[in-house]
Amino acid sequence: MTIAEVLSDEELRQSEFPVTRNRVFLGHAAVCALPQRVAQAVSDCAVGGTTEDQEAYVGQLLYRTREIVATAIGASLREIALVGPTSLALSFIADGLEFEAGDNVICYQDDYPSNVYPWMALEAKGVEVRFVHPPQLGQIEPEHVLELVDDRTRLVALASCHFISGWRIDVDGIGRELRSRGVLFCVDAIQTVGAFPSSVEYVDFLAADAHKWMLGPCSAGILYVRHEIQDRLKPRTFGWHNVECPDFIAQSDLKLKPDSRRYEAGTHNLVGMAGLKASLGMLQEVGIENVSKELLRKRSFASKRLVEKGWHVIGAEAPDERCGGMLSFYKSNTNLRAIHSKLAAENITVSLRKDRSQQNYLRISPHFYNTDEELERLLTFL
Numbered sequence: 001m002t003i004a005e006v007l008s009d010e011e012l013r014q015s016e017f018p019v020t021r022n023r024v025f026l027g028h029a030a031v032c033a034l035p036q037r038v039a040q041a042v043s044d045c046a047v048g049g050t051t052e053d054q055e056a057y058v059g060q061l062l063y064r065t066r067e068i069v070a071t072a073i074g075a076s077l078r079e080i081a082l083v084g085p086t087s088l089a090l091s092f093i094a095d096g097l098e099f100e101a102g103d104n105v106i107c108y109q110d111d112y113p114s115n116v117y118p119w120m121a122l123e124a125k126g127v128e129v130r131f132v133h134p135p136q137l138g139q140i141e142p143e144h145v146l147e148l149v150d151d152r153t154r155l156v157a158l159a160s161c162h163f164i165s166g167w168r169i170d171v172d173g174i175g176r177e178l179r180s181r182g183v184l185f186c187v188d189a190i191q192t193v194g195a196f197p198s199s200v201e202y203v204d205f206l207a208a209d210a211h212k213w214m215l216g217p218c219s220a221g222i223l224y225v226r227h228e229i230q231d232r233l234k235p236r237t238f239g240w241h242n243v244e245c246p247d248f249i250a251q252s253d254l255k256l257k258p259d260s261r262r263y264e265a266g267t268h269n270l271v272g273m274a275g276l277k278a279s280l281g282m283l284q285e286v287g288i289e290n291v292s293k294e295l296l297r298k299r300s301f302a303s304k305r306l307v308e309k310g311w312h313v314i315g316a317e318a319p320d321e322r323c324g325g326m327l328s329f330y331k332s333n334t335n336l337r338a339i340h341s342k343l344a345a346e347n348i349t350v351s352l353r354k355d356r357s358q359q360n361y362l363r364i365s366p367h368f369y370n371t372d373e374e375l376e377r378l379l380t381f382l
Contacts, residue, residue, distance in 0.1 A: 138162025175202025
């Protein structure tokens, strides 16, 4: 399947993406609509559990899922843990590292709360939390981070792409400089994995659930931990899966698995893993480079049309390398909540978001299978 085939063959598009039969779905930065092959994989796994021995196929399912995740972000199998929600993965990192009173971590208070609260909780241990202050919402440049780093900085935690502004940070640029200073770098990549090529070359930790751009089920997310620092990130949960127990017999000491499986204490969400494997397989078939080009094309198309209609578009002039797949916009003296409700009544799904200043935004986040005609339909109501 190619993007060109999907966009030129409506029967194929509706078959692969059933939501398109009666809805313009532009909410992939929130919770995606599942593609047919993902829903089928989830169903097949669940139905298989009624007629087959689930233990017989779980090992292969987890191996193949871990393998395709590793390929998607340029990691090795031993660096991928399948732990579920992004919030859980980030909390594992915050709680599993050893900090001393007087250490500091750097994050952005206006990132999604999942990537703020775990670091704020460290204040109870005497850790100072320093917030980045970019001049515009989400538009973090390397210098905004590095100016806060000192010899007591232990970790920087940022989102790869801001959930409102759609600004993609320079992950490699920031990570390369932090690596040279011995500072750990944690990335919440839920808004980019599945939408843009992802690299962990200069990243120590990465977390992302599957239910946005990966087009997978909820709570089927990933945790990447660089192999060289896995001994520094201590598991805080223990069970049969992450501690060695031959023949399911508890041993006299706790011997952790020698790789990222040490962060997977118990039984996995098998139907979620089946869906994740199917969704990433589909994206691999289409090609992430192709997906990212199409998302940027759609973003540019929608941005220009919105500006022409008098809307203020966040990051309208941002360069492509800093643009994510979503687009947020507003208009003064306009009831965005009412427009959001009107769009919903017309079976057009967009998101309504608000920043710290209480400014409301409409946010659209089309994926590669959305057509220009769908975007035009949205624009007729704005």
